[in-house]
Amino acid sequence: MKLAVLGVGLIGGSIGLAARERVEDIDVVGYDARPDALHAAHERGAIDRASPSVAEAVRGADAVFACAPVGALPGLVAEALSQAGEDTVVTDVGSTKRQLAAAVDDPRFIGGHPIAGAESAGVDSARADLFEGAAWYLTPSERSGGLLYERLHGLLVQLGAQPVAIDAETHDRVLAAVSHLPHVMANVLVSQAARRLTQDDERLPRVGPSFRDMTRVAGANPGIWTDIYLSNAEAIADEIDAAVHVLNQVSLWLRGEAGDALTGWSETARGDRRRLLEADLAGGPVCELTVTVPNRPGIVAQVALALGRGGVNIADMSLAPAQDMRSGAMTLWIAGQDDADRAAKLIEELGYPVASVPE
Amino acid sequence: MKLAVLGVGLIGGSIGLAARERVEDIDVVGYDARPDALHAAHERGAIDRASPSVAEAVRGADAVFACAPVGALPGLVAEALSQAGEDTVVTDVGSTKRQLAAAVDDPRFIGGHPIAGAESAGVDSARADLFEGAAWYLTPSERSGGLLYERLHGLLVQLGAQPVAIDAETHDRVLAAVSHLPHVMANVLVSQAARRLTQDDERLPRVGPSFRDMTRVAGANPGIWTDIYLSNAEAIADEIDAAVHVLNQVSLWLRGEAGDALTGWSETARGDRRRLLEADLAGGPVCELTVTVPNRPGIVAQVALALGRGGVNIADMSLAPAQDMRSGAMTLWIAGQDDADRAAKLIEELGYPVASVPE
Numbered sequence: 001m002k003l004a005v006l007g008v009g010l011i012g013g014s015i016g017l018a019a020r021e022r023v024e025d026i027d028v029v030g031y032d033a034r035p036d037a038l039h040a041a042h043e044r045g046a047i048d049r050a051s052p053s054v055a056e057a058v059r060g061a062d063a064v065f066a067c068a069p070v071g072a073l074p075g076l077v078a079e080a081l082s083q084a085g086e087d088t089v090v091t092d093v094g095s096t097k098r099q100l101a102a103a104v105d106d107p108r109f110i111g112g113h114p115i116a117g118a119e120s121a122g123v124d125s126a127r128a129d130l131f132e133g134a135a136w137y138l139t140p141s142e143r144s145g146g147l148l149y150e151r152l153h154g155l156l157v158q159l160g161a162q163p164v165a166i167d168a169e170t171h172d173r174v175l176a177a178v179s180h181l182p183h184v185m186a187n188v189l190v191s192q193a194a195r196r197l198t199q200d201d202e203r204l205p206r207v208g209p210s211f212r213d214m215t216r217v218a219g220a221n222p223g224i225w226t227d228i229y230l231s232n233a234e235a236i237a238d239e240i241d242a243a244v245h246v247l248n249q250v251s252l253w254l255r256g257e258a259g260d261a262l263t264g265w266s267e268t269a270r271g272d273r274r275r276l277l278e279a280d281l282a283g284g285p286v287c288e289l290t291v292t293v294p295n296r297p298g299i300v301a302q303v304a305l306a307l308g309r310g311g312v313n314i315a316d317m318s319l320a321p322a323q324d325m326r327s328g329a330m331t332l333w334i335a336g337q338d339d340a341d342r343a344a345k346l347i348e349e350l351g352y353p354v355a356s357v358p359e
Numbered sequence: 360m361k362l363a364v365l366g367v368g369l370i371g372g373s374i375g376l377a378a379r380e381r382v383e384d385i386d387v388v389g390y391d392a393r394p395d396a397l398h399a400a401h402e403r404g405a406i407d408r409a410s411p412s413v414a415e416a417v418r419g420a421d422a423v424f425a426c427a428p429v430g431a432l433p434g435l436v437a438e439a440l441s442q443a444g445e446d447t448v449v450t451d452v453g454s455t456k457r458q459l460a461a462a463v464d465d466p467r468f469i470g471g472h473p474i475a476g477a478e479s480a481g482v483d484s485a486r487a488d489l490f491e492g493a494a495w496y497l498t499p500s501e502r503s504g505g506l507l508y509e510r511l512h513g514l515l516v517q518l519g520a521q522p523v524a525i526d527a528e529t530h531d532r533v534l535a536a537v538s539h540l541p542h543v544m545a546n547v548l549v550s551q552a553a554r555r556l557t558q559d560d561e562r563l564p565r566v567g568p569s570f571r572d573m574t575r576v577a578g579a580n581p582g583i584w585t586d587i588y589l590s591n592a593e594a595i596a597d598e599i600d601a602a603v604h605v606l607n608q609v610s611l612w613l614r615g616e617a618g619d620a621l622t623g624w625s626e627t628a629r630g631d632r633r634r635l636l637e638a639d640l641a642g643g644p645v646c647e648l649t650v651t652v653p654n655r656p657g658i659v660a661q662v663a664l665a666l667g668r669g670g671v672n673i674a675d676m677s678l679a680p681a682q683d684m685r686s687g688a689m690t691l692w693i694a695g696q697d698d699a700d701r702a703a704k705l706i707e708e709l710g711y712p713v714a715s716v717p718e
Contacts, residue, residue: 125651125712177555182573185544187628188605192598194631196536213572214541216690219629226622233613239551240610244603246547251599254592263585269546270578272553292484304663331575353484 001155002027004061006054006076008041011093011114012067013126016046018159021128031057041123055083058090063155065112066092071227074103081106089148096175096231097139097168110152111139111168114161132160139168176235183217183225184240190218277333287340290355291330291347303330306350312343360514361386363420365413365435367400370452370473371426372485375405377518380487390416400482414442417449422514424471425451430586433462440465448507455534455590456498456527469511470498470527473520491519498527535594542576542584543599549577636692646699649714650689650706662689665709671702 003019005012008030016028030047031054032038038050051057058064058080066076073094080090081104091112094100101111114136136156140149156163166174193211229236253261277286291303312334334340344354362378364371367389375387389406390413391397397409410416417423417439425435432453439449440463450471453459460470473495495515499508515522525533552570588595612620636645650662671693693699703713 121714125649125714127651129653174555177552178570181551182548182570184606184609185548185573187625188602188609189541189544190632190635191628192540192601192605193536194635196533196598197635211537211541213575214545215632215635216572218632219625219627222622222625222629225625226618229613229621230616230618233616237610237613239555240606240613242551243547244606244610246551247543247599247603247606250543250547251596251603254588254596254599257589257592259585259589262588263581266546266578266581266584268578269550270581273549273574273577276549276553276556276574292486294488355480355484 001025001063002029002061003155004029004031004051004057004064004080005047005067006031006057006064006080007067008032008037008046008123009067010121010123010125011116011130012065013041013044013046013123014116014128014130015065015067015093015159016041017044017126017128018131019155020045020048022160023155023158029057029061037123041126044123044126046123046126054079058084058088060085061088063152064088064090066090068092068094069224069227070094070096070099070231073100077104077109081108084108087148089145089152091138091152094231095179095228096172097137098172098235099231101139101141101168105141105143107143107145108148109141110144110149112152112156113137113139113171129160131156134161136161136163137171138163138165139171140165141168172232173235173238176232176239180228180232180236181239181243183220184236185243186215186218190215287334287337287356289332289334289340289344289347291332291352293328293330293352302350303332303347303352306346307332307343310342310346312339312346360384360422361388361420362514363388363390363410363416363423363439364406364426365390365416365423365439366426367391367396367405367482368426369480369482369484370475370489371424372400372403372405372482373475373487373489374424374426374452374518375400376403376485376487377490378514379404379407381519382514382517388416388420396482400485403482403485405482405485413438417443417447419444420447422511423447423449425449427451427453428583428586429453429455429458429590432459436463436468440467443467446507448504448511450497450511453590454538454587455531456496457531457594458590460498460500460527464500464502466502466504467507468500469503469508471511471515472496472498472530488519490515493520495520495522496530497522497524498530499524500527531591532594532597535591535598539587539591539595540598540602542579543595544602545574545577549574646693646696646715648691648693648699648703648706650691651712652687652689661709662691662706662711665705666691666702669701669705671698671705 001023003026005016005028008016012030016030019026019028028047029049029051030038030041031051032041041047042050054076061084064080064084066073066080068076073092077090077092077100084090088108090106090109092100093112093114095113097111097113114131114134116130116134138149138152153163189211250262250265253265274286293303332343334343340356344356347354360382362375362385364375364387367375371389375389378385378387387406388408388410389397389400390410391400400406401409413435420443423439423443425432425439427435432451436449436451436459443449447467449465449468451459452471452473454472456470456472473490473493475489475493497508497511512522548570609621609624612624633645652662691702693702699715703715706713
């Protein structure tokens with residue numbers, strides 16, 4: 001089987017590494033507009049051969065992966081399709097799908113979007129196991145060829161991924177809610193706080209943990225994000241408008257001192273969060289433990305090691321150091337009541353008080 | 360010196376523990392409406408004596424700390440003032456200050472708000488070092504007695520805190536921006552995502568790390584938060600309205616495909632976030648490292664231990680496990696370029712690729 005990877009950064013490089021490690025009789029040809037990236041991918045072992053052009057890379061390929069920023073995908077996919085043979089499946093790895101689906105009308109094209117950790121860019125961060133167990137959305141159209149879909153699906157499974165078919169429109173609406181809107185909100189929060197602190201000539205010695213958690217993604221790579229925003233503009237704008245509707249309601253409740261309405265709204269959010277976390281993690285209801293610890297190098301290690309020795313995996317964690325960075329609260333989310341109980345016991349044996357958040 | 364602590368949970372209990380450990384010739388009297396809490400505080404060593412009434416607790420006290428939920432403070436503070444002598448300073452530890460300041464007109468009252476980790480409630484989580492290095496806001500009015508302010512300030516320093524005077528109005532406006540608005544946003548995000556996923560009959564196998572980061576505080580204790588919302592209703596509503604103004608603008612940019620405006624807005628947010636983090640942490644510019652790691656018990660420990668041995672402290676961290684929980688990205692924030700460089704080197708020696716996020 002011959003694979004062409006167009007764009008050999010984190011995702012393209014990981015596709016190459018995974019294919020070369022896991023797929024028998026595979027031949028991975030790489031192309032990249034940046035010669036140094038292509039060279040690095042070859043050095044890294046992510047591709048068998050480097051190709052000087054898209055045309056040469058896709059010639060005779062069974063599958064083509066277009067791995068470029070969202071804004072560059074329509075052009076790259078069109079070029080690949082124009083050069084590829086009749087029996088080639090062409091896919092991409094972009095974060096939004098509707099725009100590309102609308103731009104490409106070819107039975108050989110099937111849009112894709114792997115949900116894989118991609119915070120650091122470049123082939124140096126590529127890994128053969130990046131897609132292990134990861135969802136990989138596929139957005140076939142009614143025109144997509146069945147045999148080509150089957151081939152792509154099988155290939156993704158070999159890479160370790162779990163392909164999930166979804167229509168492009170739904171994909172983009174869902175991602176607008178769980179990824180794009182949070183980014184917008186983070187930007188709003190961080191700029192509003194900066195303005196407020198400047199305006200009041202205040203320098204808060206330490207903003208709260210909730211603020212830090214919520215603004216981590218603020219201002220993430222503006223170039224890449226503008227691409228994503230524009231390629232899903234309508235769905236994101238819809239989500240923003242829906243959020244504005246709720247915010248206006250909450251503002252009215254506040255000004256009207258409607259305590260019961262506010263409590264009801266918080267309780268709904270509490271239930272929604274729990275349901276989302278439970279759907280998100282397979283291990284059963286998610287339990288939340290808060291541990292009060294001194295905050296010194298090694299303390300996270302001590303707790304993590306104790307749980308590791310006890311066979312408890314930490315689904316998620318959040319550290320909230322106090323002002324002086326010498327003490328603080330560590331919140332751990334553990335899937336399953338049994339594991340959570342065991343975790344609490346192990347941590348208490350270390351001498352740190354543990355509180356479970358009640359339902 | 361005689362101290363009265365009214366309400367002996369996490370904060371009140373920690374005040375008692377810190378005072379008994381750090382202040383010479385101290386006598387701590389505790390009162391709590393819940394007899395079992397009072398008993399537990401005495402067992403814990405957080406108070407010298409339990410008192411059956413507010414009147415008896417504050418009799419002859421040099422300082423009184425009212426430690427109750429925001430909604431109960433006006434009544435508790437009024438009762439304490441009515442029973443306390445002329446030379447007693449009465450303070451509180453509530454998260455909002457303006458409402459209480461408006462309700463109390465007494466030269467013996469000075470509002471207070473320690474910024475200390477308080478995720479887990481109850482005297483069992485109380486610690487003598489809870490306030491070590493923590494900012495402790497004080498909101499004296501023009502009528503507050505100078506000698507009483509000096510006494511309270513000196514006492515807080517002995518507890519390990521750093522008292523910061525701020526007017527009640529500004530305090531509440533700043534907290535609305537950096538704490539209360541983020542909570543509102545988290546509630547909005549989580550409920551909107553839940554609705555969207557239900558509506559589309561979709562169950563995202565794994566929401567992104569940004570979503571989890573941003574919704575950790577969603578639905579936090581609805582009762583306590585309704586109190587906070589109501590006691591700072593106008594400032595929070597103002598922040599919401601300001602956020603709505605920006606969100607409406609972003610929605611228009613999206614529908615108008617105004618890429619440059621979106622990029623400029625993201626870049627402003629990027630700069631704002633960096634400035635806030637730098638103001639927040641003393642150690643110099645904050646550097647962001649992203650590490651690609653297998654996600655198994657012990658891996659956080661391994662990295663944290665390596666940095667701990669190298670004397671590098673982790674200011675903040677975020678784990679983004681991949682779908683299968685077997686791999687993922689760990690983002691670390693380290694204060695100071697030198698420490699960040701050393702951290703990157705130590706982690707690379709463990710065999711994990713490290714990427715620094717460029718400016």
